[in-house]
Amino acid sequence: MIDEITDFLFGLKMTIISGIFLLIAVIFMIFGIDTPIYLNPAWGTVIISGIPMLLLAMTRLIREKWISSALLIAIAMVASLLIGEIFAAGEVAWIMALGALLEDWTVERAKKGLRNLINLTPQTGRRIVDGVEEVVPVDEIKIGDTLRILPGESVPVDGEIINGTSSLDQSIMTGESLPIDKGVGDEVFCGTMNMYGAIDIRATSLGENSSLQKLIDLVKAADEKQAPTQRIADKWATWLVPVALIIAIVAWLVTGNIERGVTVLVVFCPCALILATPTAIMAAIGQATKYGVLIKSGEALETLGALNTLVFDKTGTLTYGNLEVSDVISLKEDLSDLDLLKLTASCEKLSEHPLAKAVVNNAKEAEIDIEEPKDFEMYPGKGVTCNNSYGTIYAGNSKFLIENDIDVNVDSYLDQLKNEGKASILVALNGEVVGLIGLSDVIREDSKGMIENLHELGTETILLTGDNTETANYFASQVGIGKVYGNLLPQQKLDWIEKLKSEGKKVCMIGDGVNDAPALKTADVSVAMGSVGSDVAIEAADIALLGDDIGKIPYLKKLSNSTLFTIKANIAISMTINAVAIVCSVLGLLNPVTGAIVHNAGSCLVVLNAALLYDRRFDDSIKKIDSENVEHSHYHFHNDGEHSHSHDGVKIIDEIQTDNGVKHMHVHKHALDRQSCEPYHN
Secondary structure: OHHHHHHHHOOHHHHHHHHHHHHHHHHHHHOOOOOOHHHOOHHHHHHHHHHHHHHHHHHHHHOOOOOOHHHHHHHHHHHHHHOOOHHHHHHHHHHHHHHHHHHHHHHOOOOHHHHHHHHOOOOEEEEEEOOEEEEEEHHHOOOOOEEEEOOOOEOOOEEEEEEOOEEEEOHHHHOOOOOEEEOOOOEEOOOOEEOOOOEEEEEEEOHHHOHHHHHHHHHHHHHHHOOOOOOHHHHHHHHHHHHHHHHHHHHHHHHOOHHHHHHHHHHHOOHHHHHHHHHHHHHHHHHHHHOOEEEOOHHHHHHHOOOOEEEEOHHHHHEEEEEEEEEEEEOOOOOOHHHHHHHHHHHHOOOOOHHHHHHHHHHHHOOOOOOOOEEEEEEOOOEEEEEEOOEEEEEEOHHHHHHOOOOOOOHHHHHHHHHOOOEEEEEEEOOEEEEEEEEEEEEOOOHHHHHHHHHHOOOEEEEEOOOOHHHHHHHHHHHOOOEEEOOOOHHHHHHHHHHHHHOOOOEEEEEOOHHHHHHHHHOOEEEEEOOOOOHHHHHHOOEEEOOOOHHHHHHHHHHHHHHHHHHHHHHHHHHHHHHHHHHHHHOOOOOHHHHHHHHHHHHHHHHHHHHHHHHOOOOOOOOOHHHOOOOOOOEOOOOOOOEEEEHHHOEEEEEEEOOOOOEEEEEEEOOOOOOOOEEOOO
């Protein structure tokens, strides 16, 4: 009941009403309007802002054994009331309420992300009993039950495939950009999505033991581990309160004037200290918002400047998370790279697999006329086959081609693509392997420069990813990250964050997927990609990059450093003003009313200094969110040359003839404002 009353009176509407009463009292003082003490408008401020502040101080002192800044302000307020200085009592109470309101705005955390994560848990499953399929609630599924998952459905419980093959989107668990091919004997996780063929599984774990529920529990546990923060003034209140009381009592006893003692309490109130942190943080948050960065926690902004270790996820963070054709490798002299791309796109045209879509989209962008396939068949988790004007085509993995009696002897090319972190499609024409298509996630153009800037700022960078180690090492080498850990599940990412923190490092985690949520919650500060990131990751993180501009990470660190400097400067200003005002109070140069005015002036000065942070420039290369560069991607081939150029000079495709007759087609790309091209897979 007490907490509800306090929250209501400390709310925005009541704080505004309280401020209006105080303003009226000031107007009465200016124009010399005398009113009986019991009709002083400042009583409204005392009642609205003073009573909850008094309740808060007593609650913290008695229930929590916590000497807070609210206790000192409550003492000053009560002392002012006892000698009839209603305005002074109202002023210190209102400043306290305003500071608390600003602080609450900067640290408020939404819980929607955890609810979204819980909603990912499937509610029903298709159970097979004696050959009969029935849809049952997940709670009725038992270990050992046989379940059928159709294409497009989520896996209801952890299990093992006992019949069928398919590809499953496991990004919720591992963050991997590609669906994973699964067959009989392979493990599947609760909440992952079956992309293609129907599969039957045997349930192996249920309810709280499922992988998705463990992920939910990790997020909850990480959230509960976060200790409540205290304002700077509250941290100092342990010695502020006794010092203020001692000085006030000594001033009263030495001078024999109780008014001087009360004045000391009024000017000693740490209201400027209370405003020092939230006002600077609010200005910094406003500054960041202009440039497309949403900072949800003032504590995160304070902590960011002290960080020495930044941990990155790969897919969707350092990369775009979208597969693109990076290499077209023809193994036949009489088959050009363009023909290989054309016949493969024809065979993949009716497939829904992400690799197939990437090939088809690449052919469309190249303005290639894609032929309609005949006798198309898709084999989930393996590949596709069809007939067209070129002949009979098989496109898929090596296992698929071997099963169809096609000799596969291209291990060197497969190993090369794998070492470069690329997926591959083997293409066979009329029973013979004729080429490979390499596909790669695309690294963000500013990832490498961002990592270099962080290293210049003395920050260590680490890559934690669910992708395989070869892929992780390749991408890390491209952007300049030295420490790499791959094949990680959510629990393992969280374990690494805790290990780094146990070594005394201040850790920032940057990610975008549901699987990153526990690590994001556990890190000292967390950053999520706002546009491509999952809702769960965005809500779990302290900071969201609305434009997915990873290059703003160094800007954030500079902003945090400046914010910390501003906070310290505000503290120095407030302490200096308080010290001078205390001396003046002891000497009788200030009374409770003039002391309250000086006290208020100090608070205003702190606010004005913090406001200067809003328009400060930290990096001329950082552009506002509404002026982002838009990158084009349309290009075409010239039929009469070895090189093909794009419209607007954005993408270039180079066809290189090697000594052994094997031709490679490499796709390049660069932003409109750059002078030189860089490899597309870089």
